[in-house]
Amino acid sequence: MSAEQNYIRDIAEIRSMMERSSKFLSLSGWAGVMAGIYALVGAYIVHVFFRFRPQELAYDAQDVMQFNLAGVMTVAASVLVLSIGTAIFLSYQRAAKRRESLWNVTSKRLIITSAVPLVTGGILVFILMMHGLIGLLAPVTLVFYGLALYCASSFTFKEMRALGIIQILLGLLGATFVGFGVLLWAIGFGLLHIVYGIYIHMKHER
Amino acid sequence: MLTTGFHKAFESRIRLGIMSALAVNEALDFNSLKEYLDVTDGNLASHIKALEKEEFIGVEKSFVGRKPNTRYYITDTGKKAFSEHLAALEKLIQSQK
Numbered sequence: 559m560s561a562e563q564n565y566i567r568d569i570a571e572i573r574s575m576m577e578r579s580s581k582f583l584s585l586s587g588w589a590g591v592m593a594g595i596y597a598l599v600g601a602y603i604v605h606v607f608f609r610f611r612p613q614e615l616a617y618d619a620q621d622v623m624q625f626n627l628a629g630v631m632t633v634a635a636s637v638l639v640l641s642i643g644t645a646i647f648l649s650y651q652r653a654a655k656r657r658e659s660l661w662n663v664t665s666k667r668l669i670i671t672s673a674v675p676l677v678t679g680g681i682l683v684f685i686l687m688m689h690g691l692i693g694l695l696a697p698v699t700l701v702f703y704g705l706a707l708y709c710a711s712s713f714t715f716k717e718m719r720a721l722g723i724i725q726i727l728l729g730l731l732g733a734t735f736v737g738f739g740v741l742l743w744a745i746g747f748g749l750l751h752i753v754y755g756i757y758i759h760m761k762h763e764r
Numbered sequence: 765m766l767t768t769g770f771h772k773a774f775e776s777r778i779r780l781g782i783m784s785a786l787a788v789n790e791a792l793d794f795n796s797l798k799e800y801l802d803v804t805d806g807n808l809a810s811h812i813k814a815l816e817k818e819e820f821i822g823v824e825k826s827f828v829g830r831k832p833n834t835r836y837y838i839t840d841t842g843k844k845a846f847s848e849h850l851a852a853l854e855k856l857i858q859s860q861k
Contacts, residue, residue: 562856562857562860565853565856565857566857568777568780568853569850569853569854569857571777571780571781571784572780572781572784572850573784575780575781575784575785575800576784576785576787576788578785578800579784579785579788579789579792579796579800580788580789657799657802658799658800659799662796662799663789663792663796
């Protein structure tokens with residue numbers, strides 16, 4: 559190997575090491591696709607079977623009863639658990655292939671960073687529910703999830719930043735046009751995840 | 765062939781790897797470095813020692829519960845040497861184009 563090639567390889571290794579040691583790149587695109595599918599199914603169940611279609615921001619205690627909130631929350635929690643489970647499982651496989659461990663400096667950083675907006679959003683959802691602000695539930699989850707993605711994007715694929723911003727915008731839109739909240743939620747958590755997952759898969763996993 | 769800025773300590777690719785990882789992280793422990801570099805304990809330890817001797821990296825020892833935890837970080841001297849080395853590499857490649 560010529561000296562020049564050697565130096566070029568040095569630089570390539572430096573760049574790859576900086577990226578690998580500061581970003582978690584084992585997050586699988588398929589995890590995004592699957593999360594999107596779960597979310598679409600969840601939104602369908604909630605909309606069609608539970609008739610969760612809030613048209614106003616706030617409902618008084620009597621009117622809140624018309625929403626099957628326990629059912630809605632169960633579906634939402636199932637979507638969340640399935641998505642996280644799938645992401646962990648697929649990332650584990652990818653990390654193993656790259657001979658890295660799943661629980662390392664970069665994955666820890668990714669989780670800790672996104673946990674703050676996620677937990678805040680989760681708690682806020684319960685508070686909103688207590689106050690009968692049913693119309694805000696879907697938009698608020700979008701906004702806080704978008705914030706979490708935006709923060710996390712520094713520690714993984716940079717495309718996540720755009721995904722985060724779009725989720726935030728969809729959430730704000732949903733808070734403005736309350737009647738479209740669930741539809742926008744399905745677009746954000748469903749469609750966008752699928753598009754993002756396919757894009758990541760095409761770009762980074764082949 | 766050696767121009768200014770090149771540092772002998774960085775001739776080994778493993779040492780270069782250690783410096784790259786530490787350049788973008790506040791501090792890393794031994795096992796994280798080992799995972800990124802895919803080397804044996806002894807091999808990594810000897811390269812770390814060499815960089816420590818140059819004072820390019822520093823060690824901070826602490827305890828996580830009862831387990832000793834050794835973390836490495838890049839020193840200001842190390843940062844300077846590493847960026848000079850990078851600049852020299854780039855210059856060399858540019859000049860040969």
